[in-house]
Amino acid sequence: MIELELWLLRMLGLAVLVLLAGYQQCVSATTGSLAPPEFLQHNGSLYAVCKMRPSTFLPDGLPKVYGHALFKQDHPQGKLKMLIRFSGFPTESDPVPRALHIHQYGDLSRGCDSTGGHYNPHDVHHPNHPGDFGNFIPEQGKISTMIESDATLFGPLSVFGRAVVIHEQVDDLGRGGDAGSLLHGNAGRRLGCCIIGTSSPNLWNTQQKQLARRLRSK
Numbered sequence: 001m002i003e004l005e006l007w008l009l010r011m012l013g014l015a016v017l018v019l020l021a022g023y024q025q026c027v028s029a030t031t032g033s034l035a036p037p038e039f040l041q042h043n044g045s046l047y048a049v050c051k052m053r054p055s056t057f058l059p060d061g062l063p064k065v066y067g068h069a070l071f072k073q074d075h076p077q078g079k080l081k082m083l084i085r086f087s088g089f090p091t092e093s094d095p096v097p098r099a100l101h102i103h104q105y106g107d108l109s110r111g112c113d114s115t116g117g118h119y120n121p122h123d124v125h126h127p128n129h130p131g132d133f134g135n136f137i138p139e140q141g142k143i144s145t146m147i148e149s150d151a152t153l154f155g156p157l158s159v160f161g162r163a164v165v166i167h168e169q170v171d172d173l174g175r176g177g178d179a180g181s182l183l184h185g186n187a188g189r190r191l192g193c194c195i196i197g198t199s200s201p202n203l204w205n206t207q208q209k210q211l212a213r214r215l216r217s218k
Ligand SMILES: [Cu+2]
Pocket: 100, 101, 102, 103, 165, 167, 184, 187
């Protein structure tokens, strides 16, 4: 009799474990499998930072770009917001628009040249890559703006660990009429780059306030 009770108890315990495992799988199917643990720590948002530095071996006479790109995304299906603050461009009267992209590899072993081509998870032409941010015109040597992007921090297509690259020239946005145009927009040399890494909300929160203040005072 006691043996039967013990057996029943054991079976009950097993059933509870199976149920719990099923529940956990359910939860991770909706959020966990798409998100690193920070998702729960930061109210369901993910944050990222990329600290821009001039490419090593950058030829003399080319601008040395410093600054950062910050990222925030509120949920896996939400738009990625990106706060850009770069400096070091020449303060010319007719500034050159500069192309900005996400490149495939977070490999800076040969400066920005080892970051590969454009991050292209869907095998499509430029400028339809998720990290094709277009052109930015510096004002007084600086780019300071907030944009939205189709890139994501969540799931298998996450851009964590990939590179942001700022270019010497304008992106022709696929209208150049040659093979390079559909590959990379003929944006020229890579002035600076950085690797997208995980971040706390702190930088985003302070920088967003500063940007709002700058825009108000314009
Ligand atoms: Cu690029």
